[in-house]
Amino acid sequence: MSNVKSKLSKLSAVCLLSTVLLQGCGSSNDNTSSANGSSDAAKTNNSAASADSANSTNNATADSSGNASSNASDNASEPAKLDHVDLTYYFVNSPQADIASVEAALNKLVEPKxxxxxxxxxxxxxxxDEKMKLVNASGEPYDLAFTATWTNNFYQNVANGAFAPIDDxxxxYAPDTKAGVPDMFWKTVKVKGKTYGVPNFQQATAGYGYLIQKTIADKYKLDWKSVKxxxxxTPFLETIKANEKSLIPFGYNQVQDPFLLATPMFGYEALGDTKTPGWLSLQDGxxxxxxxxxKAFSDYIHMMRDWYTKGYLRKDAATLKDNTADAKAGKDAIAMGxxxxxxxxxxxxxxxxxxRMSNFNKDVQSYDLQFVKPLLTTDKAAATITAISANSPNKERAMMFINLLNTDPEIYNTITWGVEGKHYKKVADNRIETIKDGGYQTLSPWEFGNMTQTLYFEGDPQGAEVNGVGTKLWADLNRNxxxxxxxxxVFDFTPVKTEKANCDAVIDELYYAIASGSVDPDKYLPQFIDRMKKAGADKIIAEKQKQLDEWRAANQ
Incomplete structure (x- = not known):
């Protein structure tokens, strides 16, 4: 173990996690929002009613071109009948210098409602992750939080009692939010029959592939469509390494780890979060x-070891939690997607x-190729969720705010894109250009609510905004x-909480060193598996099998 720590210390670098070059939040950030109000999902009523008294609704409808627009009346929720409350909302992104302006603009819209x-x-x-572990463990009375299968672990937090059940x-307060999200998404946020979060309807159906800089593929006549x-x-990376000294052949960070991000690429699906032991074969379910x-994992880490030793990855890949700076600088020649x-x-x-590369740098265009077909799995449908804290003193009002995020395009786009003129400029009725140094550029329309409401931005294909065709493409893909x-x-971690915590500690210590190719897999994989077993991996797998068998029997 000391040898591993020594190797990791040599590889470590100070890095900040930010928006990742992974599209359609399955793991982290899908910045390919072809997003606009679709005529199906954006016809929603803002039922941000008061706790017991205000029953009027605010209508947010879609116009004839498919653009989400709000017809909400200012007094629809009769705020005078509600006592004023403060709501604390935790969410994840890169630091934003002008978030104060966004908060002020958001509250001008929310407070009257x-x-x-x-x-x-x-x-x-x-x-x-660490921040929310501390917040939840301390019992701090916050109100809302972003949660997922890949950060601020939703299922583990439910098992720990951190989130409130919210069916009633x-x-x-949010029947229109419920109606705007397909039933299959709601199934993934139920644990033991109770709903503990509101899934954001976004590009969840997970296909996988890669991104390659267009100029590189064209310059070397790489047959980018041939990749399976x-x-x-590998031959593409070899060409890039030999000829493009200023580029990183393969962009990698912990959130972009292909094995954990793209389980179907390896013939499996995760049950719960992807790190915890216990996957299911897509062939034998x-x-x-x-x-x-x-064998799939062994083959993967040996390939990554080969890539790493040949210099296709950054030397600090094992400890790199974010490579957004590389993406913005146009340094990644190829990336997982x-x-x-x-x-x-x-x-x-x-x-x-x-x-997708142009989301980070408009001058760096990419070819994006999907070579693993879309499949909707529980971990992807639950990849972006808003939950209400079990310790929230204002659960009713928190749900009203969630409803606004999902049904009021003006509120949704304010928290998503910021303030017009400061953080973005309108170039058409439903298309914007973000202002690079404006102080607010989250590039995460999947994070805050129903993504059919979002404006198109420079990362979206030209023409996608016409009659909402861009949104229709991904929304239909998700619905069908x-x-x-x-x-x-949904795996209930409760019976194996201790074993999961023990396994998580081993994974955090060893996994990324092995998976990034930074250490010899023949030496460290046996150690990793042995320590996982001692931590309780087999007990977790047996519990997953038991719960899966019971679930199948009940759902035949």
């Missing part, structure tokens, strides 16, 4: 296995995509997604 002042508590990507609150697996990228003992709609599909629809055989199964 529900008589609440929102306090935005933005925590940097790299610090969010949804029915009373990660290993097929009956037996829960230890993913770290599979969670891709719902790729370049060929956009082009077939008559659109002109700049590619192929579900996994275990979609809706």
């Amino acid at each position: 529900i008589n609440a002042t929102i306090h935005l508590k933005l925590v940097d990507w790299g610090a969010y 609150l949804i029915d009373k 697996s990660l290993n097929d990228l 009956s037996k829960v296995i230890n993913q770290y003992e599979t 969670q891709i719902d709609i790729d370049t060929p599909t956009f082009e077939a629809a008559g659109l002109k995509p700049g590619g 997604a192929t579900p996994s055989s275990a979609l809706g199964f």
Whole structure:
């Protein structure tokens, strides 16, 4: 263990986690929002009614072009009948210099509707997990938090009693939010029959592939459409390493780790979060296995070791929690991607995509190719959720605010894009250009509510805004997604909380050193598996198998 720590210390670098180059939040940030109010999902009523008295609704409807627009009356929720409250909202993103302006603008919209002042508590990507562990353990009475399967772990927090059950609150204060999200998404936020979070309807159906800088692919005549697996990228990386000294051949960070991000790429789906032992084969969906003992994992880490030793990754890859600075500087030649709609599909629809890399740097366009077809799994449908703290003193008002985020386009776009003229400029009725140094550029429309409401930005294909065609592409994909055989199964961590905590500690210490190729897998993989078993991995897997069998029997 001391040897591993020594190697990690040599690899460590001070890094800040920010928006990651992973599209469609399956893991982290999907910044390919083709997002606008669709005529289906944006016809919502802002039922931000008062706790017991105000029953009027605010209508947010979609106009004939599919643009989300609010027809809400200012007094619809009769805020005078509500006592004023303060709501604390924790969420994750990169630091934003002018978040105060956004908070002020947001409250100008929210206070007249529900008589609440929102306090935005933005925590940097790299610090969010630990921060929320401390907040939840301390019993701090906050109100709302962003949670997911990949950060501020939703299922573990439910097992720990950190989040409030909210079925009655949804029915009373957010029926339109409920109606705007497909039923299959709601199944993923239920634990033991109770709902503990509101899923954000966004690009969740998970296809996977890669992104390559367009100039590089064209310059070296790389057959970028021929790739069928990660290993097929090896000759491309070799060419880039030999000829493009200023570029990083393969962009990698902990959130972008392909094995944990793209489980279907390896023939599996996660049950719960992707790190915890216990995956399910897509071919044989009956037996829960230890993913770290599979041939797929062994092949992956040996490939990564080869890439690392040849200099295709940054030397500090094992400890890198974010490479957004590299993406903004156009340094990553190739990156892993969670891709719902790729370049060929956009082009077939008559659109002109700049590619996902252009989300971070408009001068760096990319070809995006999906080579693993979309599949809706529980961990992806639950990849972006808003939950209410069990210790919130204002649960009713917190749900009213969630409803506004999901049904009021003006409120949603304020927290998503900021203040017009300061943080973005309008270039069309439903298209904007973000202002690079404006002080607020989260690039995370998937994070805050129903994404069909979002404005199009420079990362969206040209023409996507016409009649809402861009939103229709991804919204239809999600509504008609192929579900996994275990979609809706939610693993209850409660019986194995201790074992999970022990395994998490081993994973945090060893996994990324092995998975990034930074250490010899033949030496460290056996140690990793042995320590996981001693930490309780087999007990977790047995408990998952038991719960899965019971779930299948009840849902036949």
